[in-house]
Amino acid sequence: xxxxxxxxxxxxxxxxxxxxxxxxxxxxxxxxxxxxxxxxxxxxxxxxxxxxxxxxxxxxxxxxxxxxxxxxxxxxxxxxxxxxxxxxxxxxxxxxxxxxxxxxxxxxxxxxxxxxxxxxxxxxxxxxxxxxxxxxxxxxxxxxxxxxxxx
Numbered sequence: 001x002x003x004x005x006x007x008x009x010x011x012x013x014x015x016x017x018x019x020x021x022x023x024x025x026x027x028x029x030x031x032x033x034x035x036x037x038x039x040x041x042x043x044x045x046x047x048x049x050x051x052x053x054x055x056x057x058x059x060x061x062x063x064x065x066x067x068x069x070x071x072x073x074x075x076x077x078x079x080x081x082x083x084x085x086x087x088x089x090x091x092x093x094x095x096x097x098x099x100x101x102x103x104x105x106x107x108x109x110x111x112x113x114x115x116x117x118x119x120x121x122x123x124x125x126x127x128x129x130x131x132x133x134x135x136x137x138x139x140x141x142x143x144x145x146x147x148x149x150x151x
Contacts, residue, residue, distance in 0.1 A: 007116055010035070010108050013098040020094050021083075030079065032110070034095065037075050040109045044068040048101040051093075072096070119148045 013034075017027035038044065047069045075095070079088035099105055122134055126149050135142045 007108050007112060009099060009105065010113070011116075013095060016094050016098045017091065020091055030082070030091070033078060034075055035107055035110065035113075037078065038068070038071045038107045040107060043104065043106050044071070045104045046096065046099050046101055047072060049096065119151075122148050 010031075014027065014031045017030055018024050021027045021030070045068055049072075072092075076088065076092045079092050082088065083091060118138060122138060122145060125134060125137075126145075131142045131145045131149075134140070135145045138145070140148075
């Protein structure tokens, strides 16, 4: 599982947040806080969990998931505080489902996310002949712009 695949998972999680919350700014805050809680650049295995009869969440997994279980508990507490208990639980479930229970994930760095978004903007602004203009605008070489556009 390479970095690109990992970024695609996190970007799909961001879209899920926007869809569930409805406010893009709030979804972006939660997205970045999730990355901060899990630790930029860290690799971890997502824990599996079950929902109890009263709606409480119980984690279960081997001890190797201890870091991610702590991070999930911290994220759940953050979401409940920010959005309320029911909404926080619903959003937490959406995040864990999107990231995958039991899946090994790499948490992206903020820098890699910004680079990916910059590259998307460059592709959107590309008109077939404006390599030099985009290179100046984004502080890149023309060759870098060509690589970005061709990928």
